[in-house]
Amino acid sequence: MATVLAPPRAAADVGGVSGGGKLRLHAWWTPYLLCAPYLVLLLAFVVGPAIFGIWISLHDWDFMLPRKPFIGLQNYKDLFDPSSVIARPFWHGMRATGIFVVGSVPFLVLIPLGIAVLLNRKFRGRTFFRAIIFAPFVLGIAVVGVLFTYLLDPQFGLVNGFLGLFGVPQIGWLTTQPWAWIGLIGMTVWWTLGFNTVIYLAGLQEIPAEQYEAASLDGATALQQFLHITVPGLRNVLVFIITTTVLASANMFGQSYLVTKGGPGDSTRTAIMVMTQEGLRDFKMGTASAMSYVLALCLALISIINFMLLRERRAK
Amino acid sequence: MTTSFNASLSSCESAGGLARAAVSRRGLLGGALGASALFGLAACGGGSSNIPGQQQSVAGGGGSQEYTGPNVSLAFWNGLTGGDGPIMRKIINSFNTEHPNIKVTMTAIAWADYFQKLPATVSNGTAPDVGLMHNDDLATNAARQVISPLDDVATALKLTESDFVSIAWQGGLYQGKRYGIALDVHPAGFFYNKNVMEKAGLDPEKPPTTGDELLQQLDTLKSKGIQGWWVSPLTVGDPVLSGTLVYQYGGKMVNDDGMTVGWGGAEGVKAITFLKDFVDKGYSPKNAGSGSDFVSFSNDKSAFFIGGPWNTTPLTAIKKLKYGASPVPNIGGQQKTWSGSHQFVLPRQTKPDQNKQVASRVFINWISQQSLNWADAGMVPARNEVRDAPEFAQKGLVTQFAKEIDYINFVPPIPGVADVAAEWTTATSNAMTGKQSIPDALASGAERANKILAANKKKYG
Numbered sequence: 001m002a003t004v005l006a007p008p009r010a011a012a013d014v015g016g017v018s019g020g021g022k023l024r025l026h027a028w029w030t031p032y033l034l035c036a037p038y039l040v041l042l043l044a045f046v047v048g049p050a051i052f053g054i055w056i057s058l059h060d061w062d063f064m065l066p067r068k069p070f071i072g073l074q075n076y077k078d079l080f081d082p083s084s085v086i087a088r089p090f091w092h093g094m095r096a097t098g099i100f101v102v103g104s105v106p107f108l109v110l111i112p113l114g115i116a117v118l119l120n121r122k123f124r125g126r127t128f129f130r131a132i133i134f135a136p137f138v139l140g141i142a143v144v145g146v147l148f149t150y151l152l153d154p155q156f157g158l159v160n161g162f163l164g165l166f167g168v169p170q171i172g173w174l175t176t177q178p179w180a181w182i183g184l185i186g187m188t189v190w191w192t193l194g195f196n197t198v199i200y201l202a203g204l205q206e207i208p209a210e211q212y213e214a215a216s217l218d219g220a221t222a223l224q225q226f227l228h229i230t231v232p233g234l235r236n237v238l239v240f241i242i243t244t245t246v247l248a249s250a251n252m253f254g255q256s257y258l259v260t261k262g263g264p265g266d267s268t269r270t271a272i273m274v275m276t277q278e279g280l281r282d283f284k285m286g287t288a289s290a291m292s293y294v295l296a297l298c299l300a301l302i303s304i305i306n307f308m309l310l311r312e313r314r315a316k
Numbered sequence: 317m318t319t320s321f322n323a324s325l326s327s328c329e330s331a332g333g334l335a336r337a338a339v340s341r342r343g344l345l346g347g348a349l350g351a352s353a354l355f356g357l358a359a360c361g362g363g364s365s366n367i368p369g370q371q372q373s374v375a376g377g378g379g380s381q382e383y384t385g386p387n388v389s390l391a392f393w394n395g396l397t398g399g400d401g402p403i404m405r406k407i408i409n410s411f412n413t414e415h416p417n418i419k420v421t422m423t424a425i426a427w428a429d430y431f432q433k434l435p436a437t438v439s440n441g442t443a444p445d446v447g448l449m450h451n452d453d454l455a456t457n458a459a460r461q462v463i464s465p466l467d468d469v470a471t472a473l474k475l476t477e478s479d480f481v482s483i484a485w486q487g488g489l490y491q492g493k494r495y496g497i498a499l500d501v502h503p504a505g506f507f508y509n510k511n512v513m514e515k516a517g518l519d520p521e522k523p524p525t526t527g528d529e530l531l532q533q534l535d536t537l538k539s540k541g542i543q544g545w546w547v548s549p550l551t552v553g554d555p556v557l558s559g560t561l562v563y564q565y566g567g568k569m570v571n572d573d574g575m576t577v578g579w580g581g582a583e584g585v586k587a588i589t590f591l592k593d594f595v596d597k598g599y600s601p602k603n604a605g606s607g608s609d610f611v612s613f614s615n616d617k618s619a620f621f622i623g624g625p626w627n628t629t630p631l632t633a634i635k636k637l638k639y640g641a642s643p644v645p646n647i648g649g650q651q652k653t654w655s656g657s658h659q660f661v662l663p664r665q666t667k668p669d670q671n672k673q674v675a676s677r678v679f680i681n682w683i684s685q686q687s688l689n690w691a692d693a694g695m696v697p698a699r700n701e702v703r704d705a706p707e708f709a710q711k712g713l714v715t716q717f718a719k720e721i722d723y724i725n726f727v728p729p730i731p732g733v734a735d736v737a738a739e740w741t742t743a744t745s746n747a748m749t750g751k752q753s754i755p756d757a758l759a760s761g762a763e764r765a766n767k768i769l770a771a772n773k774k775k776y777g
Contacts (some may be wrong), residue, residue, distance in 0.1 A: 084767075085767040089738075149606075174603075176749065197636060264550065266745075281428065281735075284458075
């Protein structure tokens with residue numbers, strides 16, 4: 001009786017299936033329960049440590065030392081004080097990270113797009129080429145690093161050996177700038193372009209073939225079709241790719257660490273490398289945490305700008 | 317047994333108190349004392365070494381007696397991932413055979429990762445029972461309470477300075493307490509490729525012994541179209557090479573007081589100038605890649621390099637290569653060389669197991685006596701009796717490195733002393749590539765390095 005008189009929503013809330021309400025098989029807390037495993041992991045391994053990291057950054061922190069003096073914002077002040085020990089390596093690291101992002105992201109966004117458009121056509125051996133393009137991505141950075149250390153060796157390397165056949169003088173890959181950056185960006189593009197290509201391919205397959213048909217009936221050229229159908233159709237994919245690629249490039253570590261060892265000088269020592277040295281080798285976790293928050297803030301800003309620039313503009 | 321151990325625990329508290337009174341003026345042990353309050357039992361050894369009975373509470377006479385307890389297994393961690401690893405494993409196998417109730421399992425992790433992982437295992441109570449460390453990491457890990465003092469081992473075994481290469485014995489000390497038992501010293505030596513020397517008409521049995529001889533031979537090699545010694549701007553900051561030269565020109569990698577580096581001035585400039593001249597005079601290619609001194613040498617493309625004795629194992633494995641090693645030539649005016657030392661350490665246990673502690677000490681004592689076999693890895697045994705044994709003279713190239721033990725140099729035992737290495741690497745790299753003039757690069761690098769040392773002084777007290 002009570003069930004019948006109760007409003008449908010209340011019935012649904014207790015998981016009832018009677019009355020005038022629709023058939024609902026869950027209690028109010030069911031969605032939370034379903035999210036719980038993820039939330040627990042997120043809180044335990046992402047949110048928790050991130051908040052703890054702020055706490056660490058306010059201290060002179062070494063987890064093995066019992067004395068971890070609270071120093072307020074001193075670590076952050078030091079980062080912006082040119083005369084401090086950590087300011088210079090950190091900002092040099094940020095500069096190196098910035099150069100790598102600016103240098104690698106355009107290639108990592110545009111080259112996979114071109115390859116994806118090619119691989120989206122019908123031709124013999126298409127699956128084979130798709131697999132080949134993706135193959136380097138499954139290699140670990142340790143493998144890629146060792147591989148390119150040999151390939152780019154100025155004296156013994158295959159790259160200089162090949163260029164030498166055409167009379168190109170020996171290039172100091174890895175030991176001179178800008179060649180060190182060109183080498184690192186080149187290896188990164190080779191290594192990771194497969195991932196972006198696959199995402200583009202998925203996006204391309206979402207675009208209805210009818211649109212291309214209609215366009216070609218109207219006499220649109222291939223370039224016009226690309227600009228007016230493919231690119232707008234990939235807008236959301238582009239936002240995703242640019243955002244993830246910027247973040248991935250900003251986290252560059254292994255390439256410099258293994259191939260150039262941060263050199264020549266400290267020119268390819270990225271921000272992450274500086275933090276690793278500071279926090280995990282020199283055990284100055286307070287300053288390292290402060291550095292990582294400054295970097296995270298910069299990346300958040302860049303991501304927001306990226307979203308603003310690429311968001312869908314509604315017709316007025 | 318348990319009773320005596322507990323008793324020593326309570327004395328630990330008072331030991332801490334005594335030590336506090338003794339040193340409070342300079343606050344030297346402030347960090348260590350705070351820890352003994354926090355960690356209680358395990359940090360006990362951090363209090364003071366002057367309290368008799370405290371460390372002997374680990375029975376077994378610090379390893380002088382045999383271990384007779386139930387079967388135990390010991391985890392032994394080190395960074396021997398190169399050619400030295402298999403030789404250490406062989407030694408451990410024979411230890412396991414001789415000691416049926418102790419089973420030592422060795423885990424080799426690249427040194428950089430090892431020093432990152434070890435503190436984590438100590439803080440969560442899963443530390444290995446025995447570890448190996450370089451002398452320049454010992455003070456850092458002692459100050460951070462990653463390792464425990466083991467004065468009792470030295471005392472019980474009646475080991476004294478006269479039993480060891482003096483500097484290696486001293487290198488095991490931090491703030492007057494023993495944290496390391498030296499296994500070896502591994503000084504930089506001079507490697508020469510006999511095939512290449514012969515090809516250039518040089519006597520392959522007469523490696524250069526002075527800087528002038530070296531430059532003459534490099535000139536001869538150059539006249540035959542051979543770039544004799546490859547120096548890479550990426551790895552010139554390796555102290556094995558450039559540190560040796562700094563010592564020879566009268567500098568230090570870190571000055572003895574631990575407050576400043578000793579390469580910011582003329583000594584460092586002379587050392588790097590000497591190496592940069594290799595490139596400018598055509599003895600080395602301009603943009604040699606990292607590690608190319610070794611690669612060119614092992615492929616008969618170059619004649620010389622300065623490196624550690626660990627290079628002997630991989631070089632000997634190359635069948636067609638004919639090479640030798642000798643003490644480093646005196647280039648800078650003082651016969652000196654860089655050296656490291658492997659030291660046995662006992663990682664701090666939050667829940668110490670009596671049996672394992674005794675077995676660990678038995679293991680360290682045994683292997684220290686057996687270090688003759690370790691010479692097969694090219695490492696010079698730190699124990700004098702081992703080096704004086706007639707068998708050692710038969711060990712080949714390692715005897716060349718052993719000739720250097722009277723003039724080897726270490727960095728001082730200062731916590732965090734390794735942190736300044738990155739500044740040396742960057743400064744020398746900038747100097748070699750001409751990005752900065754040599755004096756400017758070294759002076760500005762030294763200024764930052766000194767700040768790091770000052771910050772470390774503040775941090776570790």
